[in-house]
Amino acid sequence: MTKLARQIASSSAPGWRLALQRLHLRVKTGDFATGLDLVNAIGALAEAADHHPDIDLRYGTVHVALSSHDAGGVTDRDIALAGQIDALLAERGL
Ligand code: H2B
Numbered sequence: 063m064t065k066l067a068r069q070i071a072s073s074s075a076p077g078w079r080l081a082l083q084r085l086h087l088r089v090k091t092g093d094f095a096t097g098l099d100l101v102n103a104i105g106a107l108a109e110a111a112d113h114h115p116d117i118d119l120r121y122g123t124v125h126v127a128l129s130s131h132d133a134g135g136v137t138d139r140d141i142a143l144a145g146q147i148d149a150l151l152a153e154r155g156l
Pocket residue numbers: 112113114115128129130131132133
């Protein structure tokens with residue numbers, strides 16, 4: 063198991079799953095406005111980090127996928143942003 067796979071499997075990014083070379087998280091937001099607000103907050107983190115997730119906003123859910131395009135897979139930059147997104151969700155009780 064690689065170091066990164068161990069990090070994903072342990073506590074670095076709980077709730078996230080690894081598939082197709084990306085880290086995925088589905089967040090239940092309950093309504094569109096809460097999801098939109100979350101997308102904006104994740105966008106601000108992404109701009110600050112210069113690292114940008116793919117985000118799918120639906121009425122009651124937001125799906126976030128993280129990978130490093132230049133590396134063609136998951137790197138420490140994705141793990142770091144996943145951690146920041148987790149902190150955001152905890153602040154918001156999501
Ligand atoms: N975001 C993601 N997810 N992967 C990247 O490789 C990436 C990025 N590269 N945001 C950044 C921007 C790069 O284009 C700039 C030049 O740093």
